[in-house]
Amino acid sequence: MFILSIIPYFGIGQNKITGKIVDQLGFPVYRASVELNATDNITYTDYDGSFSLSSTKDFHWKINIKSKGYKPESFFVLNGGNTGNIVLEYNTDINKLLDGSSSLHQKFYWDTWNKEILFPKSEHLLVGLFNPSN
Structure with missing residues (x-):
């Protein structure tokens, strides 16, 4: 019983969403906000454009991405939680x-x-x- 009660504390119930945000030239976008849709779960990309989010949901997610100088983007993450490179377009x-x-x-x-x-x-x-x- 004790072992079953501590399993959620080790993150087994969490699912990770990872990816990288780049611009149209392929350069990483630093400090872009990445938010799980309809939640308060938000993170920011690092110097390499990489991000990581945790979610209790286990199949598909919608993330919203914003950064100054770029058009906002919504992206659907389906299986495995890895988005690969997401390309942001420059704003006008x-x-x-x-x-x-x-x-x-x-x-x-x-x-x-x-x-x-x-x-x-x-x-x-x-x-x-x-x-x-x-």
Whole structure:
């Protein structure tokens, strides 16, 4: 009787859901929230994008994934509890930045810095140096 009463304390009644969250380029997503649907059971991915959740339910689960800069995702985990890699898509703001259609593009890309910030239009300086009439 004693042995049967302590079995739940060792986690035999728990089922594990494991997986990895990556972005569209295959890089791990750090600190993405992974939540079992309709429960308070939530965890966050580590530096490698990996996560692990425990559940008393033993067949299939629905998990909700959220991270800043990405579209929210719902994913069904069926058998075995391993999701493999789940790919999150970038949200529209990040896509605009990557495509170069955002106003932030000029602040982050070297070609713009090279032209406008580091080497401003210097024709005025050169004309003054080489014009002996000044």
